[in-house]
Amino acid sequence: MxxxxxxxxxxxxxxxxxxxxxxxxxxxxxxxxxxxxxxxxxxxxxxxxxxxxxxxxxxxxxxxxxxxxxxxxxxxxxxxxxxxxxxxxxxxxxxxxxxxxxxxxxxxxxxxxxxxxxxxxxxxxxxxxxxxxxxxxxxxxxxxxxxxxxxxxxxxxxxxxxxxxxxxxxxxxxVAPPSLRRQEGWPMRYAADAGGGELPDWLREPGERPRVLVSRSTITGPGGAGPMPAVVAVADRVDAEFVLVRPDARLARRRLPGNVRTVDWIPISRALPASAALVHHGGAGSALGALIAGVPQLATVGAGDRRHNAELVAARGAGIAARSRDITADTLTRLVTDTALRDAARQVSGEIAAMPGPTELVRRLESLR
CATH class of the missing domain: 3.40.50.2000 (Glycogen Phosphorylase B;)
Structure with missing residues (x-):
């Protein structure tokens, strides 16, 4: 076929x-x-x-x-x-x-x-x-x-x-987990491609402090830097390690707090299992990636479907929805310490794991010929 x-x-x-x-x-x-x-x-x-x-x-x-x-x-x-x-x-x-x-x-x-x-x-x-x-x-x-x-x-x-x-x-x-929203059709476990780049060894295992990955959109435009500048501004007041994934050139040139590191393009889905949380721009791929890994997330409210995604996650209790300018040290501390967020994220992770995988849909697609 x-x-x-x-x-x-x-x-x-x-x-x-x-x-x-x-x-x-x-x-x-x-x-x-x-x-x-x-x-x-x-x-x-x-x-x-x-x-x-x-x-x-x-x-x-x-x-x-x-x-x-x-x-x-x-x-x-x-x-x-x-x-x-x-x-x-x-x-x-x-x-x-x-x-x-x-x-x-x-x-x-x-x-x-x-x-x-x-x-x-x-x-x-x-x-x-x-x-x-x-x-x-x-x-x-x-x-x-x-x-x-x-x-x-x-x-x-x-x-x-x-x-x-x-x-x-x-x-x-x-592909949406049932407790987040209902979509028409055959359910299938979301399993986005891991993306490009190599995963450094130090991201494969948990660190001494809770590790928070911070990503931004793959699309340039309004809010393209995502929540990174806001996180950097308060990071030194949070007991966690922050990893900026693909920061823009201006941010990468800045002197960063001691608990902030940067990496180029990495397969984030492979780094999430050893991480405590994800902060991201509100994109659906990032939101689902954190839910698959069962880690809490802070999704910023923004353009397009980003507000929708962030509010869905927050309503489920699996993360925090906030505007970038409203991110504070207290917000980030809650992200890595609130056990209710972690428990809800793990529950949704279990829902996703129970959905049929892509391989299980092949026969159904073959029957459509």
Whole structure:
């Protein structure tokens, strides 16, 4: 079976799709990933990747949307826009992806298309080929709602390919732990690719003090530095060791407190088991990574789905939701000492571990042919 996996042009969107892609390859199926721009970095993981929109500039599209829709942009930056901003942005992105994905499907002739909610171009390609499309969630939002918001902006792309609408997906794959939120579809244990880089030996074992990893978004833009500057500002008043993962150049050049270290790109999922907590920008991949490891997290409230993710985690009791500017020494001390946070994180970790893994879904996908 040939399986085409389609993602928005962002590495953070591609990585969660790769474990299922790997399971399909191990079962003997051919897998090709279709994406563009930043998403092409997935090739470093050894998967076959095709650029379906060589001239796509995600930043330019985002800036154009913000200029044309200032009120929506303001709400999006505050994390209160719902699906309005996402629909506008990823509708425009998918309009540029659609022709390339359809052309690739025509050439490669997949038997099945798997796409994430913000890559509806994959569903368009599946419809033109008359093959099943499967929506795979890669976040904590309602994927059906995100796909609908994106599709609502794709009338011209549909018409270019002789379509008036899209059929419902043949199946959906849900990755959210049940106690956080319900998603439609077959449950599957979230198992994002570990990412690039090497894990230093000293990060493989717990340190003398509680270790807190501090990460930032893989996307540049507003709030791109994430919570790192705020953590550095108060770190010397917290009995913990802080590890900044990929700090920006300005922060890396600063004189840091004695309990703050820096590392380049590392496979964070492999460092989390020996860590006491994770502080991050609120992205779904980071939130789920901490939950898988069963460690408390501080997720900052920010743009896009970051407020949504942070508030979901906090409502479950598995972490703290806070704006970067509100991070204090007391906040970080609570993060590493509050046993209720740790217990809730471990409970959710158990839920995730009980979900079927990617390998267990291969047979179900094969049945869709």
């Amino acid at each position: 040939r399986v085409l996996v389609v993602s928005a042009p962002l590495i953070g969107h591609v990585l969660p799709l790769l474990p299922l892609a790997a399971a399909l390859r191990e079962a003997g199926h051919e897998v090709l990933v279709a994406t563009a721009a930043d998403g092409l970095r997935a090739a470093r993981s050894g998967v076959a990747v095709r650029d379906v929109a060589p001239r796509l500039d995600f930043g330019r599209i985002a800036r154009g949307i913000m200029l044309r829709h200032p009120l929506v942009a303001r709400a999006e930056l505050a994390g209160t826009a719902g699906t309005r901003g996402a629909g506008l942005l990823f509708g425009a992105v998918n309009d540029q992806l659609a022709d390339g994905v359809v052309a690739l499907a025509g050439q490669w002739r997949p038997d099945l298309v798997i796409h994430e909610p913000f890559a509806v171009a994959g569903a368009i390609a599946a419809a033109t080929r008359g093959v099943p499309a499967v929506r795979q969630e890669n976040a904590l939002f309602d994927g059906a709602e995100l796909a609908r918001a994106t599709l609502a902006r794709l009338g011209p792309a549909l018409r270019r390919h002789g379509l008036t609408d899209l059929p419902p997906p043949a199946a959906a794959i849900a």
